[in-house]
Amino acid sequence: MADPTPTPGIHHVTCVAGDPQRNMDFWAETLGLRLVKRSINQDDPSTYHFFFGDAEGTPGTSMTFFPWEDLPQGKVGSGQVSRVAFRVPEGSLDYWAERFDEHGVDYDDRVERFGETVLPFRDPDGLPVELVETEIGDDDPTTAWTEFVPADAAIRGFHSVTLWLADPDPTEELLETMGFDRVGTEQAAGNTPGDERTRFAAEGPIGKYVDVLPTIQGGRNGHGTVHHVAFQTPTDEDQESMRKAVRSRGLNPTQQIDRHWFRSVYFREHAGVLFELATNGPGYDSDEPLDDLGGRLVLPGTFEDRREEIEAGLPDVTVPGAAPVDADD
Template sequence: MTDPTPTPGIHHVTCIASDPQESLDFWVEALGLRLVKRSVNQDDPGTYHFFFADEEGTPGTSMTFFPWADLPQGEVGAGQVARTAFRVPEDSLDYWEGRFEEHDIEYSDRFERVIDGPDVDRTTEIVLPFRDPDGLPLELVAVSIPDDDPTVPWTEFVPEDAAIRGFHSVTLWESEPDRTAALLETMGLEEAGTVSADDGPGGQRRRFSASGPVGKYVDLVETGERGRQGSGTVHHVAFQTPTDDDQMAMRSAVREAGLNPTRQIDRHWFRSVYFREFGGVLFELATSGPGYTSDEPLEGLGERLVLPGEFEQRRGEIESQLADVTVPRPETAASGE
C-alpha cells in the first residue's frame, strides 16, 4: 500500500462541558477565542455544539464543546487526551497570569519542559497550566510566532501580542503506548525526542511531531491510572486530512494497522472518519473544507444557530430544547452586564 500523505497536525479537539453559558463566557471573554460556529451535536441535536477558534476558524485552532448538563464529572486517565495545549506568543505569560487572576481562573505555576533525544537538539519550552470551569486540564505554551503563521488572532478581548494562536499539542495517557506510537508514525508523525520535567504520571513523555505549523505535537505518557469520561474531559481529537483523497488513504492505512475506522461522515463544515486507537482514545480524521464560512459570512460567524442539513427542518423543536445563551461582547463585558 502507498503511504498516506502525512497529517499536518491537529484539526480540532472536542470536549465535554456542563453549562453552555459558562462555556461561552470562559472561552470567548476570558480566553479571547472567537465563537465561529453555534450549532448542535449532530448525534444528539438537543445539545449545543460550540466551536471556538481564531478569527477565521483556521484548521488547527478549533476547540469545540458539547455542554451536557446531566453528565457526572469526568476524571482523566489512561485512554484519554489528558492535556490540551495552546500556543501563545513569547513573553505573553505574564499577561495570561494577570488575566487568570482577573477572571478567577484556576492555574498553576509555570514550569519548564526540556525536549531532548539522540536525534534532536535540546530545547526548552515554558508552560502555564490552567483549567476551565469544569476542571478540563489545559496549558499555554510560549512560542515564537513566525511572520507567515497561518493563524489569524481574534482581538475583541485579548490583544494580538498575547492572543492564543491555535493548538500546540495534545497529551495522550496510555497504558501501553508503544502501539499508539506506531499508529502515530503510520499517520506521518515522527518521534521527536523525550520531554522531561513533566507534571503528569511517570515524569516523562515521548513527543511525536507532525509536518504542519500548528497543532503539530502529540505527547505520549504511560500510566496505569484509569479515568472516566464526563464533564471536564476530552471527547475526541481530530487530525487534519486536508482532502478527501488524503482522508481515504489515511483511512486505508488505519485499517491495515488493525483498527476499525467508520465510513466517511459529512459534518457539514468538514468530512470525518472516526476510530478508537489501540489505547482507547477516540481519533477523528477531518478534511479542511468546506470550512466555517461555507454557510455564514466571515464577519457573521457564530452570530446565529446553524442547523445543518435535515436539522433545519426541525428548528422549532430543536430550539425549544436548548438553553438561552448570550455570546459575550466587549461592550457588555466592560459594563458588567
Template structure:
C-alpha cells in the same frame, strides 16, 4: 501512503453549562465563537466551536456542553491535556490575566525547553499555554486579549496511555516523528505550524479515564478530501475499525478508537466554517446542516439560552 498529516484539526471536549463555557472561552481566553450548532448525534445539546477569526484548522476547540453533565475522570485512555500556543513573550500577560479572572492556574514551568502554564477551565478540563518564539502571527479575533498576546491555536495534546507503543506506531504512519522524551513522556511532532505536537505519557498507574464534563471527547487530525479514504485504509491496516466517511457539513470525518482507548477523528480541511455563514458573522446564530433544518423549531425549543441568567 497518503500525504503526511500536518497536525490537529480540532479538539472536542465535554462541558456542562453552555453559557459558562461560552463566557470562559470567548471572554477569558479571547477565542471567537465561530460556529453555533448542535451535536449531530444528540441534537438536544449544543456543539460550540471556538477558534481564530476564521475558525482555521488547528485553532478550533469545540464543546458538547451538557447542562446536567456529571464530572468525568481525567485519566488513562484519554487525551488528558489540551495545549494552546502563545508567543513566548505573552506568558507573564497570561499568568496575570488568568489569576485576575479567578482561573485555577498553576505556576509556569519548563518542559522540553518551553515555558508551560497549566490551568483548568470551569469544568476542570486540563489546559496548558505553551510559549514559543516561533509562534505564527495567526489570525486572532478582535476581543478582550490584545493580538500580540492572543492564543494562536493548538500546540498539541497529551495522551495518557498504559502502553504507548501502538499509538506511537500509528502516529509515525501519520507522519509524526519522535523528537524527544523524558520521564515517561514521548514527544511526536508533525510538520505543520499549529497542533503539530502529540505527547504520549506512559502512565499505567493513572486512574482509568471516564467520560463526563471536563474531559476530552476526541482529537481530530487534518486530512484532505482527496486522501481521506486512503487514511481510512491505513487505519484498517493498523487493525482498527474506522467508521465510514461521515458528512459533518463543515468537514467530512472518519472516527477510530485507538488501541490505547483514545478516539481519533480524521477531519477534512474543506469546506470549512464559512460554507454556510459569511466570515464576518460566524457564530452569531444557530446553524444547522440542511438535513436537520426541518427540525429547527423542535431543536431550538430544547436548547438552553447561551447567555447567563441575571
C-alpha cells in the same frame, strides 16, 4: 499499500462541558477565542455544539464543546487525551497569569518542557489546558482574534495534545503511520503521572505535537474531559489514504461522515482514545459570512427542518461581546 499523505497536525479537539453559558463566557471572553460556530451536536441535537477558534476558524485552531449538563464530573486517566495545549506568543505568559488572577482561573506554576515554557490551568469544568510560549512568525497561518485579548498575547491555535496510555507502543506506531516523527523523550513535568514524556511532531505549523505518557491511572468520561481529537486530512483523497493506513494497523475506522463544515472518519486507537480524521473544507465560513461567524444558531442539513423543535429544547445563551440572543436567533 502506498504510504498515506502525512497529517499536518491537529484539526480540532472536542470536549465535554457542563453549563453552556459558563463554557461560552470562559472560552470566548476569558481566553479570547472567537465563537466561530454555534450549532448542535449532530449525534444528539438536544445539546449545543460550540466551536471556538481564531478570527477565521483556521484548521488547527478550533476547540469545540458539547455542553451536556446532566453528565457527572469526569476524571482524566489512561486511555484519554489528558491535556490540550495552545500556542501563545513569546513573552505573553505574564499577561496570562495576571489575567487568570483577575478572572479567578485556577492555574499552576509554569514548567519547562522540551525547551518551551508552559502555563497549566483548568477551565470552569476542570478541563486541563495549557498555554505554551511559541515563536509566531509573520507567515503564521492563524489570525489573532482581538475582541478581548490583545494580538501580542492572543491564542494562536493548538500546540499539542497529551495522551495518557497504559501501553504506549501500539499508539506510538500508529502516530508514526499517520506522519508524526518521534522527536524526543524527557522526564515528565507538570501534572503528569508517568516518568517520561515522548513527543511526536507532524510537519504542519500549528497543532503539530502529540505527547505520550505511560500511566494506568483510572479515569472516567464526563465534564472536564476530552471527547475526541481530530487530525487534519486536508482533502478527501488524503483522508481515504489515511483511512486505509489506519485500517492496515488493525483498527476499524468508519466510513466518511459529512459534518457540514468538514468530512470525518472516526476510530478508536489501540488504547481507546477516539481519533477523528477531518478534511479542511468546506470550512466554517461555508454557511455564514466571515464577519458573522457564530452569530446565529446553524442547523446543518436536514436539522433545519426541525428548527422549531430543536430550538425549544435549547437554553438561551448570551455570546460575550454581543447582545443577548435566544436559541432561535
